[in-house]
Amino acid sequence: MNASIPVIIDCDPGVDDAVALFLAFAAPELDILAVTTVGGNVPADRTARNGRLLRQIAGLTDQPPVYAGAAQPLERSLDIADHFHGPEGLGTLEPFEPSVPLAAGSSAEAIVDLVMEAAPGTITLAVTGPMTNVALALRREPQVAERLKRIVAMGGSRSEGGNITASAEYNIWADPEAAHEVLSAAVEVVMLGLDVTHQVRTPDAVIDTIRAIGTPAAEATAAMLDYGQYTARKWREGQEGPMHDPCVIAYILRPDLFDVRPCDIQVETISTLTRGHTQVEFRLAEGATPRHFWGVKADRDGVFDLIVSALRAQA
Numbered sequence: 001m002n003a004s005i006p007v008i009i010d011c012d013p014g015v016d017d018a019v020a021l022f023l024a025f026a027a028p029e030l031d032i033l034a035v036t037t038v039g040g041n042v043p044a045d046r047t048a049r050n051g052r053l054l055r056q057i058a059g060l061t062d063q064p065p066v067y068a069g070a071a072q073p074l075e076r077s078l079d080i081a082d083h084f085h086g087p088e089g090l091g092t093l094e095p096f097e098p099s100v101p102l103a104a105g106s107s108a109e110a111i112v113d114l115v116m117e118a119a120p121g122t123i124t125l126a127v128t129g130p131m132t133n134v135a136l137a138l139r140r141e142p143q144v145a146e147r148l149k150r151i152v153a154m155g156g157s158r159s160e161g162g163n164i165t166a167s168a169e170y171n172i173w174a175d176p177e178a179a180h181e182v183l184s185a186a187v188e189v190v191m192l193g194l195d196v197t198h199q200v201r202t203p204d205a206v207i208d209t210i211r212a213i214g215t216p217a218a219e220a221t222a223a224m225l226d227y228g229q230y231t232a233r234k235w236r237e238g239q240e241g242p243m244h245d246p247c248v249i250a251y252i253l254r255p256d257l258f259d260v261r262p263c264d265i266q267v268e269t270i271s272t273l274t275r276g277h278t279q280v281e282f283r284l285a286e287g288a289t290p291r292h293f294w295g296v297k298a299d300r301d302g303v304f305d306l307i308v309s310a311l312r313a314q315a
């Protein structure tokens with residue numbers, strides 16, 4: 001199959017980011033132009049190492065290039081989420097120094113260069129971490145907004161409540177000013193927040209199926225999914241861990257697995273209490289052209305089938 005969908009994956013690996021990357025690396029439809037990392041779940045030096053380490057486990061060498069990105073949010077200091085991802089960001093997976101170094105330049109520079117070089121309206125930007133790199137890229141070159149095809153991001157929550165505070169989801173809470181800048185730019189944004197990602201919880205049986213595939217990527221994916229179960233149970237969030245970030249890649253590959261609704265999304269940046277809350281307004285003005293789309297429903301089995309078949313096809 002032709003790699004017909006050009007994407008940049010901006011991420012903070014991260015246990016569920018890792019599953020998203022393994023799905024993306026295994027998907028022949030994707031032309032991954034770059035993996036741009038950002039400080040988030042763990043500090044930026046670790047997410048940059050993890051991006052390369054995961055690429056190596058997937059059997060890839062220097063392509064796609066992996067970039068290091070912002071170490072701190074735009075206006076705040078970084079609050080990591082190692083209670084969900086472990087101190088190194090990848091659960092129980094033993095980290096190692098990858099053999100291929102980082103690509104030269106920052107994540108934001110890479111996003112600008114790739115988007116400005118490509119034909120307008122062709123590149124999809126997949127975002128699975130705080131939006132700091134994306135906001136920095138837009139500040140550097142505002143035309144990036146209109147030249148992107150769209151952004152598909154994991155972030156926010158409407159009806160599920162928050163997972164880092166009562167009202168906010170981690171990626172948006174970590175850098176609310178960045179999310180505000182991105183959502184204010186002239187670019188289509190599909191947001192897959194907790195309302196959908198909480199529907200994509202890992203059945204135990206799927207982990208066995210994935211482990212049995214036997215490739216290094218499948219075994220590492222199974223280890224990530226196991227860690228997701230462990231943290232869900234530890235933090236009393238249920239028996240099955242939600243796989244947030246793989247939804248972004250699944251949406252790009254199979255949008256039919258999701259139901260998204262046109263809306264307007266605003267981010268709370270002022271209140272300390274509700275910092276990072278996403279206000280999702282479905283009541284758009286008559287004749288308005290919606291730029292934002294909010295995920296309301298996901299086909300969980302469809303998402304896991306996609307992950308299994310992609311990893312199997314790679315074996």
Ligand code: BDR
Pocket residue numbers: 014015016017041081084128129154163169170171244245
């Ligand atoms: C999001 O926060 C991070 O901890 C996960 O990797 C995911 O991107 C879920 O709220």
Ligand code: CA
Pocket residue numbers: 011012013014016017041128129245
């Ligand atoms: Ca993430």
